[in-house]
Amino acid sequence: MNEVLQKLANLQYIDSRIDELKQLRGDLPEEVLDLETDIARKEAKLNSLTEEKQNLQVELDNLKLDLQGSKEKIEKYEDQQLSVRNNREYDALTKEIEAQKQVIENAESRIKEIEKRQEEIEPELEVAENELEAAQKMHDEKSSSLDDVVKSTQEEEDKLLKKRKEVEEEIDDRYMRSYKRLRDGLNNGMAVVAMDRGAALGMALPPQTQVEVRRKNKIIIDENSGRIVVDQSFFDKAKEELSI
Secondary structure (H helix, E strand, C coil): CHHHHHHHHHHHHHHHHHHHHHHHHCCHHHHHHHHHHHHHHHHHHHHHHHHHHHHHHHHHHHHHHHHHHHHHHHHHHHHHHCCCCCHHHHHHHHHHHHHHHHHHHHHHHHHHHHHHHHHHHHHHHHHHHHHHHHHHHHHHHHHHHHHHHHHHHHHHHHHHHHHHHHHHHHCCHHHHHHHHHHHHCCCCCCCEEEEECCEECCEECCHHHHHHHHHCCCCEECCCCCCEEEEHHHHHHHHHHHCC
């Protein structure tokens, strides 16, 4: 049982150190992901505004051509009215002239709307470009910080993960299941804790429990927290053997 307790302490020591390395990264991984999402959203907005600006210009150019075409048609129809031979032809040309005038009116109205929107869209584009640039700059800074932290900790984490796999394979499945269940259910991930001056994580242990922990011959469960309590010497040995 002494060997089992040592392996559990070793596993907890490794997991706690891996947790510490991950904490060094803090919220940087999530912040980088959030910024990537924000950048994608800002890029989509900028692309939408840019496309709208281009479409407005195309529409404006087409309307101006239509406008010129309608004016030319009106001149032609008015010239033809001077040489018609009956009222029916004159009325037909009058209808064509009125139709083209309506086209001109609609085109001029739409041109005003487009020109107004073109004035509005320029500052919107500038804001969108500035916001995207700021988000990209922030993303670069956060990514650089994350890369630095990962670079400084990755080698140690890789070694710990390799060692963890070796230790886990040496532990009986039933003990592994209990360890995983405890670790997954605790905020700090401390499934195995050391007894320090008669207490576990600051909680005093009953005298009889303290005696049993010092005997190192069975697994002791803290009735208050449900954690496995072991003698401090197991963690001292784990630190000595597993420190990287």
